Amino acid sequence: MSSNSAGKSMEEVMGFGGFGKKAKSFDLQAIFEETRRTAQERSKKNLELNNIAVPTKEKPSVSENTFMKKIIFREESDEDATIGPPMPPPESSGNKLNKEDTDDSDESDEEEEENPGTFIPATHEVSLKHGTKPVSSLALDPSGARLVTGSHDFEMRFWDFAGMDRALQSFRHLTPCECHHMMNLDFSSTGEHILVVAANSQAKVFDRDGYEVLECVKGDQYLNDMYNTKGHNSMLNGGYWNPKIKDEFLTCSNDGTIRTWLLKDEGKKCQTIRKCKDKSGRRAQPTCCCYSRDGKLLAAATNDGSISLWDVKMKVHTTHVVRNAHTSGSDTSSIRFAHDNKTFCTRGGDDTVKLWDIRKIKHPVATACDLTNFFPVTDCIFSPNEKLLMTGTSVKRDAGRGKIVFMDRTDLEIVNEIEVSDSSAIRCLWHPKLNQIMVGTADGNVKILYDPERSVRGAKLSVVKKRKKLNQSEVFIRHKIITPYSLPLYREDRERSTKKQEEKDRKDPIKSHKPMAPLSGRGGAGGRLKAHGSTLASFIMKSIAKDTHDDSNPRDAILKHATAAESNPKWVSHAYAKTQPETIFRTSDDSLSEDEDSHEGKSPRI
Numbered sequence: 001m002s003s004n005s006a007g008k009s010m011e012e013v014m015g016f017g018g019f020g021k022k023a024k025s026f027d028l029q030a031i032f033e034e035t036r037r038t039a040q041e042r043s044k045k046n047l048e049l050n051n052i053a054v055p056t057k058e059k060p061s062v063s064e065n066t067f068m069k070k071i072i073f074r075e076e077s078d079e080d081a082t083i084g085p086p087m088p089p090p091e092s093s094g095n096k097l098n099k100e101d102t103d104d105s106d107e108s109d110e111e112e113e114e115n116p117g118t119f120i121p122a123t124h125e126v127s128l129k130h131g132t133k134p135v136s137s138l139a140l141d142p143s144g145a146r147l148v149t150g151s152h153d154f155e156m157r158f159w160d161f162a163g164m165d166r167a168l169q170s171f172r173h174l175t176p177c178e179c180h181h182m183m184n185l186d187f188s189s190t191g192e193h194i195l196v197v198a199a200n201s202q203a204k205v206f207d208r209d210g211y212e213v214l215e216c217v218k219g220d221q222y223l224n225d226m227y228n229t230k231g232h233n234s235m236l237n238g239g240y241w242n243p244k245i246k247d248e249f250l251t252c253s254n255d256g257t258i259r260t261w262l263l264k265d266e267g268k269k270c271q272t273i274r275k276c277k278d279k280s281g282r283r284a285q286p287t288c289c290c291y292s293r294d295g296k297l298l299a300a301a302t303n304d305g306s307i308s309l310w311d312v313k314m315k316v317h318t319t320h321v322v323r324n325a326h327t328s329g330s331d332t333s334s335i336r337f338a339h340d341n342k343t344f345c346t347r348g349g350d351d352t353v354k355l356w357d358i359r360k361i362k363h364p365v366a367t368a369c370d371l372t373n374f375f376p377v378t379d380c381i382f383s384p385n386e387k388l389l390m391t392g393t394s395v396k397r398d399a400g401r402g403k404i405v406f407m408d409r410t411d412l413e414i415v416n417e418i419e420v421s422d423s424s425a426i427r428c429l430w431h432p433k434l435n436q437i438m439v440g441t442a443d444g445n446v447k448i449l450y451d452p453e454r455s456v457r458g459a460k461l462s463v464v465k466k467r468k469k470l471n472q473s474e475v476f477i478r479h480k481i482i483t484p485y486s487l488p489l490y491r492e493d494r495e496r497s498t499k500k501q502e503e504k505d506r507k508d509p510i511k512s513h514k515p516m517a518p519l520s521g522r523g524g525a526g527g528r529l530k531a532h533g534s535t536l537a538s539f540i541m542k543s544i545a546k547d548t549h550d551d552s553n554p555r556d557a558i559l560k561h562a563t564a565a566e567s568n569p570k571w572v573s574h575a576y577a578k579t580q581p582e583t584i585f586r587t588s589d590d591s592l593s594e595d596e597d598s599h600e601g602k603s604p605r606i
Helices: 003-014 028-049 066-080 099-118 459-463 499-507 536-544 554-559 562-567 594-598
Strands: 124-129 135-140 146-151 156-160 172-174 182-187 193-198 204-207 212-215 236-241 248-253 257-262 272-275 286-291 297-302 307-311 320-322 334-337 343-347 353-357 366-368 380-382 388-392 402-408 414-421 425-431 436-441 445-450
Touching (some): 124 459, 135 425, 146 193, 248 286, 286 334, 343 380, 380 425, 388 425, 402 425, 402 436, 414 445
Parallel strands (some): 135 182
Antiparallel strands (some): 156 172, 193 204, 204 212, 236 248, 248 257, 257 272, 297 307, 307 320, 334 343, 343 353, 353 366, 380 388, 388 402, 402 414, 425 436
């Protein structure tokens, strides 16, 4: 029995047609040829769409061996498999591209790349009226919802962008430090607390609604060694929150020390004390201070023109000191770090702005001059992308307009200048989330610059709202003094809103009864007076003396009481009862004689 017949019999017995599928055979040469043809057609279409002449290729000769054909095919297939449109051929007379168009497109692309970095949102402006004195401090919470301003008028105002309407009124103002003007305000990293630094020796912390949380202790002013005092004993110049530790903040004072505090200590004692000294080892007064972005460095500028940096772990010795960074005797008003924690800028009282690098700190990286500064709190800050530096300039009264100046970070060349007010521009903020610029001026205003397309929230929420109508019934003329522990006899109920009381009075039929209208005619004047006379005096007499009658004849009114006077003499008659002669009254019916007429008006005859 042959193998084929055995295989067929086995297939019949088992009930299937074979022991497996036969392997499919492929004609590789035909597949390669079809792939090459489709690739060439696709490349021709792409070239025709781009208006590029199709270059012709020489066909390989028939005499070439099959090995060379495979190599040529692989090279062509690799070229055809490139993604995207093919590169244009070299310039020729038939297909030459316009160079000017390409140059213009390149320039426009470069401008589009540069604009996001140097764009300044200053197409629109909103003005908040704080007062009449210079605005010396600004603070905006991290979310950009609440703005706090402080001024030389000793007041601190709270502005809520979501709750304000077009009238742009603050919802709260208070005097946190009595008769001391504001030096600096700063929100914590969480936005829950506000550090208030005034021109006194005790810094305060408020919550975001304006309620006091703590007050730092005051140091002993009779001690010379500042390490032995628990707090500052001279005027404060600045203060900031730690960007990494939410409960820690920093203050500097004219007593020559920089102190750190914690909220959990409730301001009873400072955590660390660092002294500022000049090159002779004597006390130097720090004019401004700040933390680095990572919270590892602490920087301060002193009145001798020096800049000192400490590591937060080092409590005594400085890590970097720059002498004569600014002119000695001028107040360096601001020092700020960039996000790289290596670069920082300073705003000097010598009308300069300088950029520094910790790695080469002996000399500034760049310097900008002729930027007038009259205030010891003028800011110098980085833009959100840190490609620009921004600061304000000061002017004398009626001698120009205050400006905010934008400088390139690399060489501090002035990129743009914007006039904001007829007075000096002191404080400035550029919030990264809102992309809006806040500027505090010397005339008591806060200018907010924004762009409707690139700025979000903030002032844009307020300017679109209509002004709310004032309900006169909700205005309290006087405030009651609440004494909760007083006796019930002298206790007054707490004054509440009158809205619910008005609703109850409206439902009361007696209280809501409409008064009667005055009578028309001669008898009514200002009310229903006709029934009681034509004058107000008669109405009052009627309501007080109810027994009186307004009769036209006074004699008849007197004679009505004659019988009662005889029977019950009360006033005069009983005193003359024995000596008084009998009185005779003439009635209206009796006729008088001539003799009696001559004596009319005299006493009766006996």
